[in-house]
Amino acid sequence: MSRGKKRKRGVNDASPNQGSASSKRYTPVKKDILQQHYPLVCTLREYVLSELPDTSRIRRKKIAALGSGPDVNEAxxxxxxxxxxxLVGTGPSIPKSDPGASTWEQWVSFSQKGDESYVTISKGIASSFGKQSEIVDFVIWLxxxxxxxxxxxxxxxxxGFRKSAREDQSARSTIPGIYSYYPNFHEKAxxxxxxxHLLALLGQAGEKVMIELLSKCSIFLKVDAGLDNYVQLTGVPLSELDTKTQDDVSKSRVRxxxxxxxxxxxxxxxxxxxxxxxxxxxxxxHIHALxxxxxxxxxxxxxxxxxxxxxxxxxxxxxxxxxxMHIFPRQFGLHNVFTSAVDxxxxxxKFQDYTFREDEINKKIGLGKQSAEKGLSKLPKRLRGSTKELVRRLQLLHGRFANPLSTDAESSDASRISDQAAHTPASRR
Known part of the structure; x- marks a missing residue:
C-alpha cells in the first residue's frame, strides 16, 4: 500500500518548545517602537530558524529545543x-533562492579559508571564537x-572606525584599510x-546566516536594568531611520x-x-526658530x-x-499637521519637517514684492493683543537664558511686556 505524500515541514514545526511564552511575548518596545521602523520584528531564535536551509531539519530541532532540556550547561x-x-529588525523578506553570491565570494576572498563551519556547540568552540571575530571584521570592511x-x-x-589613518599611526586595526580611532563596544560584544556559540550551533550555514544577520539586520539586546530596556547592537542607528507609515493620504483633510x-x-x-x-x-x-x-x-x-x-x-x-508663524502655522494659512497633505x-x-520654512513664510508675507511692514501688519484676529505679547515675552526669556550675563534691562523689558499683556483690554485681544 503506497503511502501519501509527506507534508512539508514548516519553520514553526521543528519543536513544540518553539512556541514558548518567552519567545512570543509581545513587548511594548517591539510594538510601540521597533515595528514603527521595521517591516518585520522577531526574536533572534525565530530569525535564525527562518534563515536555516530547508534541509537542516536536525539543526533546526537543536536550536528550537536549546535551553529546555534537563541537563543544560551555563553556555x-x-x-x-x-x-x-x-529582537531582530529586518526589512522586506528576500527569497531564499537568492544565494547572495557576491557577498559570499567577498567573504571567501576576505577569509582565504575553506568552509569550516561544520562544528557543533560542544566541539570546536575555540575555532568558533576566531571565526566569529573574523566575520565581524569582514562585516565592518563590507x-x-x-x-x-x-x-x-x-x-x-x-x-569609531575610519578609512584614513592618523598622523601618529596610532589607529591601527585588524581590518584591512580600516583604522580604529576609538573603541566600539558593539563589535567587541x-x-x-x-x-x-551561536555560530557553532548553526553548523554549515552558520557563516552565511551570521554575515546576513550582522550586515542587513538590526539586533536589540535586552538589558537587565529597568523594565523592557534594550540596547542596539547592530544595524543603522534608530535615530537615522524613518518611521514607516501606512498613511499615504494625498488629499487634505482635518486630522x-x-x-x-x-x-x-x-x-x-x-x-x-x-x-x-x-x-x-x-x-x-542654532537652527531653532527661537x-x-x-x-x-x-x-x-x-x-x-x-x-x-x-x-x-x-x-x-x-x-x-x-x-x-512657526507656532501657529494653521492660523496663517501655512502648511501644518492638522489640515495639510504630506508631500x-x-x-x-508621516509629517513634514518644519525646521526651515523661510521660503513658505516669505511667499506668504510677500517679501521681495511688497514692503515687509505691509505684509507683517496683518495678524490673524485671534492672535492679536496678548498672544503676540506673550510670544514677545518668550523671545525675551529665551534670550536671557541663552545669555546668562544679560543685564537687568532685559528683565525689566520682560516684566513690562508681561504687564502690558495682563492689562490689555478685551476689545484688543
Missing amino acids: ETQLARVLDTA LFSREKAGPWPKHVLCD LREAPWP KPSEITLVRSRIFYAKPTTTAKGSVHAGFK NRYPYVREVAGTSADSQQSTEIWQKNEMNTIKLM KTQTAQ
Whole structure:
C-alpha cells in the first residue's frame, strides 16, 4: 500500500518548545517602537530558524529545543536567553533562492579559508571564537566598501572606525584599510560569548546566516536594568531611520488629535549636538526658530524717534511674527499637521519637517514684492493683543537664558511686556 505524500515541514514545526511564552511575548518596545521602523520584528531564535536551509531539519530541532532540556550547561542557558530576548529588525523578506553570491565570494576572498563551519556547540568552540571575530571584521570592511557618500557608514558597528589613518599611526586595526580611532563596544560584544556559540550551533550555514544577520539586520539586546530596556547592537542607528507609515493620504483633510504623533526616534534617540571642542552643546540648536528670530534690544541712549530705533522695532516685529508663524502655522494659512497633505517627494516621515520654512513664510508675507511692514501688519484676529505679547515675552526669556550675563534691562523689558499683556483690554485681544 503506497503511502501519501509527506507534508512539508514548516519553520514553526521543528519543536513544540518553539512556541514558548518567552519567545512570543509581545513587548511594548517591539510594538510601540521597533515595528514603527521595521517591516518585520522577531526574536533572534525565530530569525535564525527562518534563515536555516530547508534541509537542516536536525539543526533546526537543536536550536528550537536549546535551553529546555534537563541537563543544560551555563553556555547553553546564556545562549538560550539571548535567543529568546533579543529582537531582530529586518526589512522586506528576500527569497531564499537568492544565494547572495557576491557577498559570499567577498567573504571567501576576505577569509582565504575553506568552509569550516561544520562544528557543533560542544566541539570546536575555540575555532568558533576566531571565526566569529573574523566575520565581524569582514562585516565592518563590507559596510565601508559599500559606503560611497560619507566618511563612514551610518551603522552601529562602524562607529569609531575610519578609512584614513592618523598622523601618529596610532589607529591601527585588524581590518584591512580600516583604522580604529576609538573603541566600539558593539563589535567587541559580538566577538564574545554567546555569539561564537551561536555560530557553532548553526553548523554549515552558520557563516552565511551570521554575515546576513550582522550586515542587513538590526539586533536589540535586552538589558537587565529597568523594565523592557534594550540596547542596539547592530544595524543603522534608530535615530537615522524613518518611521514607516501606512498613511499615504494625498488629499487634505482635518486630522484628529490622536492621529498626530511625535517622531520618537528624533526626540528620544537622536545624538546630542556637540561644540567645536567635542563637548555636548546645551540648549537648542542654532537652527531653532527661537535662535533665528531673537528679540533685539536697543542700544542704551538711543532716541525713540531715531532711524536706528525704528529699524530695531521693525526687525523685532518681523522676528516676532515669523516666530508666531512657526507656532501657529494653521492660523496663517501655512502648511501644518492638522489640515495639510504630506508631500511624499520631500519626506518619508508621516509629517513634514518644519525646521526651515523661510521660503513658505516669505511667499506668504510677500517679501521681495511688497514692503515687509505691509505684509507683517496683518495678524490673524485671534492672535492679536496678548498672544503676540506673550510670544514677545518668550523671545525675551529665551534670550536671557541663552545669555546668562544679560543685564537687568532685559528683565525689566520682560516684566513690562508681561504687564502690558495682563492689562490689555478685551476689545484688543
